[in-house]
Amino acid sequence: MTETSRITSRGVDKLIAKLRDDGVAAGRDEAARLKSEAEAEAARLLARARAEADSYLVKAKKEADAYRAAGEQALETAIRDAVLRLRAGMAGRFRDEMQRLVSEKLADEEMLKAMILEIVGRARDSLDTRGAAEVILPAAVVGAEQIRENAGDIQSDRLTGYVLGLTSDMLRDGVTLLAADGRQGGIRVRFQEGDIELDLTDEAVAALLLAHMQPRFRAVLEGVIRG
Incomplete structure (x- = not known):
């Protein structure tokens, strides 16, 4: 092999080595970038999921409170209606009994x-x-x-x-x-x-x-x- 051929061969080897090293570095950098983006995206998704979960919890609590309030209101209404019916029924029985006693006496x-x-x-x-x-x-x-x-x-x-x-x-x-x-x-x-x-x-x-x-x-x- 002539001197020129040897110089050319060394240059090619160096170029190949450089390209290899640059490719490895570029691949490493790209991998790091992709990892960073993936981690950032995961963080964003996690934050959004937590926010949505908190929102759902707040909404669920409000609905539960509303249902409980509605149930309490319904119970109070039922109790009030029952008391009114009881009062009206007893008043009616009192009136009927009074009428019966008076009619009987007269x-x-x-x-x-x-x-x-x-x-x-x-x-x-x-x-x-x-x-x-x-x-x-x-x-x-x-x-x-x-x-x-x-x-x-x-x-x-x-x-x-x-x-x-x-x-x-x-x-x-x-x-x-x-x-x-x-x-x-x-x-x-x-x-x-x-x-x-x-x-x-x-x-x-x-x-x-x-x-x-x-x-x-x-x-x-x-x-x-x-x-």
């Missing part, structure tokens, strides 16, 4: 007799009324059969003596007993040809008693329910 013949004698006398004195007084009795007390049998004497002294054992001398002059058309309980008393009427039917008496007693009943009921 169906008693002795009670009616006492009411007629007392109310007619007191009303006439207090109202200074003149003329006839009409007392409308429950048809149930007079009796449907008796009404049919005495239809022609419905305003006569014979009916006065027949009903409740009252006689004409037990009442003041001018008092007439009549039978109610409907299912009235208790009595109604009319003066001055109907211009003045005292309503002592079972419905009127029960309503008066309820107006007086229901506030106290509600107060007791409130205490029982809240207690």
Whole structure:
């Protein structure tokens, strides 16, 4: 091999070695760059995942709080409705029982007799009324059969003596007993040809008693329910 060939061969070897070394360095640098980018991308993805997870947790907590609040509200509403239904039911039973007791009491013949004698006398004195007084009795007390049998004497002294054992001398002059058309309980008393009427039917008496007693009943009921 000539000197020139040897020089050329060495140059080629050096070039190959340089290219090899440059390639290795470039590959190392590229690998380092790719690794750095991959690590940066991984960090970004991890940060975004954490942010999304935190967001989901916050959202989930808000939804859980909303569901819990809605559940508590629904429970409070259900309890309130139950209390209202209980209160209404007990008030209704109280009203019905009051009506039943009053109707039962005013169906008693002795009670009616006492009411007629007392109310007619007191009303006439207090109202200074003149003329006839009409007392409308429950048809149930007079009796449907008796009404049919005495239809022609419905305003006569014979009916006065027949009903409740009252006689004409037990009442003041001018008092007439009549039978109610409907299912009235208790009595109604009319003066001055109907211009003045005292309503002592079972419905009127029960309503008066309820107006007086229901506030106290509600107060007791409130205490029982809240207690």
